[in-house]
Amino acid sequence: MPEAKLTAERGRPTGLYQLVLLKFVSNRVALFGLCCLLLMLLAIMFAPQATPYDPLQKNTPERNQPPSREHPFGTDKLGRDILSRVLYGGRVSLQVGFLSVGLAVIVSAPLGLIAGFFGGLADNSIMRVMDLILAFPGLILAIWLVSLLGSNINNVIIAIAFFSLPTFSRLIRGITLSIREMEYVMAARGMGAGSLRIMFFHILPGVLGPLIVLTTLGVSGAIVAGASLSFLGLGVRPPTPEWGAMLADGRNYLRTQWWIAVFPGMTITLVVLILNIIGDALRDALDPNVRA
């Protein structure tokens, strides 16, 4: 606390999130990563403007071309430009990553809050169900769900969200448990606040920091999970470009056209790497023991 007071006297930001932001910004690697990620997002969002090629248009005379000035990532067996397909494919992969984690957070936040706040029977029944989900092998569970529900992108998102539920609800429950015992929660209760009010206005803000870290890391995990599913032939159907599906396609041409598999995989790795770096930096920024 004295530290916060000092900065206040010097007229610098004092709020927890301002301090966190300050610490995050001072991490140059993470800041650089964030800029790269934003650039990639822009390129993916404005794919039609960013590339002159149609990702679906066959162009047989230009098939199987190695990377060149016209096609920086080369072309595939149908003559489609791989860079364009990577950009358009990013729409699917990022959608899967963000939406599935978003869905998981929306479902698991109330579950974790209720389990941690009320304890007892509610806690036991919710967490045992989560243990049960956790006992299933994640990817096999997702593959199975997608094949049961039908192979399309919505079901891929649902399946990935489903098997991420335990991770998120466990984290939220754990933090709720510790915040519940804090004096300010007791004070709020003494002032007559109801359970719902305490959960959402007093506990949830405390959960938010670690939750943002886990969400960042979760998105990168979900992108890989989504790509894994389409790598195995589930999820989006060809000719729709998707990173995992492009890799699966390139796998058969490793001997002769290496670029078909190398570039989509490199893109996934880069996105996942940046998200992990940002997640790590956020964790450090939120950790009061780590100095800026």
Place this chain on the structure above:
Amino acid sequence: MSQYILRRIAIAFPLILAVTTVVFVMLRVALPGDPAQVMAGDRASPEQIELIRRKLGFDRPVLEQYFIFLRNFAGGDLGRSVKFREPVLGVIAKAFPFTVTLTFLSVAVGTTIGLVIGIITAVYQRTWVDNIGIVLTVFFFSIPTFWLGLMLILIFSVGLRVLPVQGAGSWRHFVLPVATLAVGQSALIARLTRSSMIEVLSADYVRTARAKGLAHRQVLLRHALRNTLIPVITVVGLSVGGLLGGAVITESIFGLPGVGRLAIDAISNRDYPMIQGAVILVAASFVFVNLIVDIIYAFVDPRIRYA
């Protein structure tokens, strides 16, 4: 202590029972369409479908089917695979050694490398050694297995021609799959070891050991490492449990006939008894591995309360 272990075992069994129930419900109730129809194929006559239905007991009430299923499961009978026309348990028993070998080799290699990197980066905290370590581990941590596997094939099988692309005939076939999984594992362990070690190194008992005049190496290995290992054990256990059922991608890239590939093939062939058996066994081994980890944990960390 024994009471704690018994309690843990008592929790594990209902979990396995719940897993089998969920698998049963998902296959019999939630499944779109008639399983007998799917198993018989598109060209089967109504008589053939009826025969399959009766043979698999699908004509009986669901609750009765469930109890028959549980009884058979308890007796080790998981039914017959539709595709292999063999008992499911036998088919899985043939695939399991590949998965177990792959899992234990890659976890062993990855954990060893990860521990070494983790300890070195923690000791040389905030130096260039640490920085290189952090960059390398976050990179290794981020490479998806399917791409790493393909790149290793591209370099070592297609380019250098020193290792086979696919199959499971000799130890050489295991080198690339083990490397693929060990990279991620080593990064995970290195990150964990580093942060755990840094925490331990600032503990009072480490300072005491140093003040006593003990050698640096001795403080590190005798006093610090032991406590660093406690969280590492949990994660190693989770990795073993996860890989036993989750090495699907690696097994499929390298054509290793393990359990993960068996499960995927069964799902795409709609071989229901096989899916059921594979998922139950994988989940059961995951629960079992976690149980063992919990027990080891109690032995290693005396701070755990057994109540």
